[in-house]
Amino acid sequence: MSGEEIIRVLIVDDIPDTRENLRKLLAFESDIEVVGGSGAGTGREAIELAIKHKPDVVLMDINMPDMDGITATKGISEKVRTAAVVIMSVQSEPGYLRQAMLAGARDFLTKPVSSDELYQTIRRVYDRNAPIRQQMAQMSAMPAANTARAAVADIRQEVGLSAAGAGHVIVVYSPQAGAGVTTIATNLASALMSQDTRVLLMDCNLQFGDVDTFLNLQAQSNISDLTKVVSDVDQEMLNSVLVTHGSGLKVLVAPPHPEQAYDIAPEDVKELINLVAGSYDFVIVDMPTLYDDLTLKLFDVAERILLVATPTIPAIRNTRKILDILEYMEEPADLKEKVLFVLNRVVGERDKGRGTVPTASIVNALKQPVLAEIPLGERAILTAVNQGVPLVAKDTKNSPGRDLLNLALALRREVEGLSADEVENTTEQGRSGLRALFG
Numbered sequence: 001m002s003g004e005e006i007i008r009v010l011i012v013d014d015i016p017d018t019r020e021n022l023r024k025l026l027a028f029e030s031d032i033e034v035v036g037g038s039g040a041g042t043g044r045e046a047i048e049l050a051i052k053h054k055p056d057v058v059l060m061d062i063n064m065p066d067m068d069g070i071t072a073t074k075g076i077s078e079k080v081r082t083a084a085v086v087i088m089s090v091q092s093e094p095g096y097l098r099q100a101m102l103a104g105a106r107d108f109l110t111k112p113v114s115s116d117e118l119y120q121t122i123r124r125v126y127d128r129n130a131p132i133r134q135q136m137a138q139m140s141a142m143p144a145a146n147t148a149r150a151a152v153a154d155i156r157q158e159v160g161l162s163a164a165g166a167g168h169v170i171v172v173y174s175p176q177a178g179a180g181v182t183t184i185a186t187n188l189a190s191a192l193m194s195q196d197t198r199v200l201l202m203d204c205n206l207q208f209g210d211v212d213t214f215l216n217l218q219a220q221s222n223i224s225d226l227t228k229v230v231s232d233v234d235q236e237m238l239n240s241v242l243v244t245h246g247s248g249l250k251v252l253v254a255p256p257h258p259e260q261a262y263d264i265a266p267e268d269v270k271e272l273i274n275l276v277a278g279s280y281d282f283v284i285v286d287m288p289t290l291y292d293d294l295t296l297k298l299f300d301v302a303e304r305i306l307l308v309a310t311p312t313i314p315a316i317r318n319t320r321k322i323l324d325i326l327e328y329m330e331e332p333a334d335l336k337e338k339v340l341f342v343l344n345r346v347v348g349e350r351d352k353g354r355g356t357v358p359t360a361s362i363v364n365a366l367k368q369p370v371l372a373e374i375p376l377g378e379r380a381i382l383t384a385v386n387q388g389v390p391l392v393a394k395d396t397k398n399s400p401g402r403d404l405l406n407l408a409l410a411l412r413r414e415v416e417g418l419s420a421d422e423v424e425n426t427t428e429q430g431r432s433g434l435r436a437l438f439g
Contacts, residue, residue: 007032007126010055010083011039012046012072014064022059025115032122043067047075055083056129057122060105062089070103077104081267082133084125088113101293128262167277168415171204171285171298174308175318180344181308183381183391184374184404185286186214188306190390191408192282193249200242200280202252204269204298205288206261209254212243216388219243219253224260226252227268233275247393250280266294270301291322299326304415305338307368310345311356320366340371340414342407347376371414372407375399 009032011019019039026032035053040046043064050058058076062069073085084106097108106125109117172185182205189201202223203209212219221241226233242250255261277283287298299305305326309319319341326339347356363370377391377400384391392408395401 005031007057007122008035008053008055009033009122010036010046010049010053010058012041012043012058012064012069013039013061013088014041015061016041018061022118025118026122028115029119032119043069043072043075046072047079050076050080050083054080056126056133058083058085059122060085060087062087062091062100070099073100073105074103082129084129086121086125101296104293106293129265130263166281166416167283168281168304169273169277169283169285169302170304170306170411170415171287171302172306172308173287173295173298173322174315175289175291175322176309176315177289179308179310179315180374180381181289182210182214182286183385184306184308184342184344184407185284186211187390187392187401187404188408188411189249189282189284190245190247191392191405192284192412193247197282198250198280199282199284200250200252200276202273202283202285203254204285204294206254206264206294207258207288209286209288211251211286212253214385214388215245215249215251215390217243217245217251217253219251222253222255222260223269223272224255224264226272227264230268230271230275233272235279238276238279247390266292266297269294270297273298273301291325299338302338304340304411306340306342306371306411308342308344309362311343311347311359311362313357316357316362316365323366323368339368340411341366341368342372342374343370344374345376346373371410372403374403374407377401 009026011022011034013019013022016038019041023034023039026034035055036049040049041064044067046058046060049055058073060069060073060076064072069087069089073087076083076085085104086107086109087100087105088109088111090111100108106128107121109121170188172181172188174181185201189199192199201211203211204223205211206223211217223241225241226238229237242252245251255264273283273285285298285302287295307319307322309315323339343359343362346359359370359373380395380398380400381391384394387394391401392405396405
């Protein structure tokens, strides 16, 4: 952050003494300015002051008389996108953190807060919100039709983006590290490829994405090059950033350095997917394990959530947590319909009982049907990764290649409503093309 930049902060708390103490505390910092006079004592007042003063950071208490801080945070996040809300509460239960994230908060502090922690948090969320401030500054000079959410189709036509695809957005996610999300995402995207099916594979594991490694790709640009200027993306720019795999699969890779992820706003990633999805029949999104604002944005934009787990107790436990979160979000029925459960690294009959959980027990515990079971095949997958060739392009006669191909067939049936024969014919075209390319 430049030394000349001043961070404008709005304080929201129903206790006047608390607001005054925070104001005095922030007065010692030369780069921080408190706006909105004495601050806001209610949620409704907070929204009004945020709209009027356009603060960079809002310090928001949860418990207030007329409108709680969570509801006020959601209102500010929708009406003042440049404002980064930091929730402050004496209650530190995970439920409050989840609600704050769902509402759009950028950080969560537990009272009492030390002065150093408060200063660091304000500066951190301000820095991370820089891309949104830059984007909004650019968009303010554009016609209103280009900034409205409902005008995405008009934007696509204006900037010359192709609009011939079906635009099925499929996110692949697991709350457990090492579940094989990237393996499934890369093979699923490759298996869906055919003469009449255009597929885009996006690596949204912004800190530690390795789709490029799995497919042996060298990319000069990455997703951050598009999210920085998402309002100006056109077909020429998109083509210059995407890298093309030998199979014809289009790939948008993650940043090469983890710290670059902090410069990418989750809302911009969501906006980018909305913008480019219509140019492809399928957009397959490889997601990180972390559950945060980006995860929520990707869940929201997805047509289907491919939830991946391994047959182990820790993995099933974490999967249950995610299913519970989805169930209690604002539109549980809609989100539950999105989820398709995939069980990965399933052991054979002779190895069952060696630390893994039977599929029937998993289905009973999660109350979630299994779309596909992918058998354990570490040697075959490792070989494919080292060669940079998807397993579905190497061997679909044996497991797990055959099962990954069947997963693509099952997914097509789910989202396109095709019969099994129609899906098989379409996928066979893609399979033949992949074999021709890779021998």
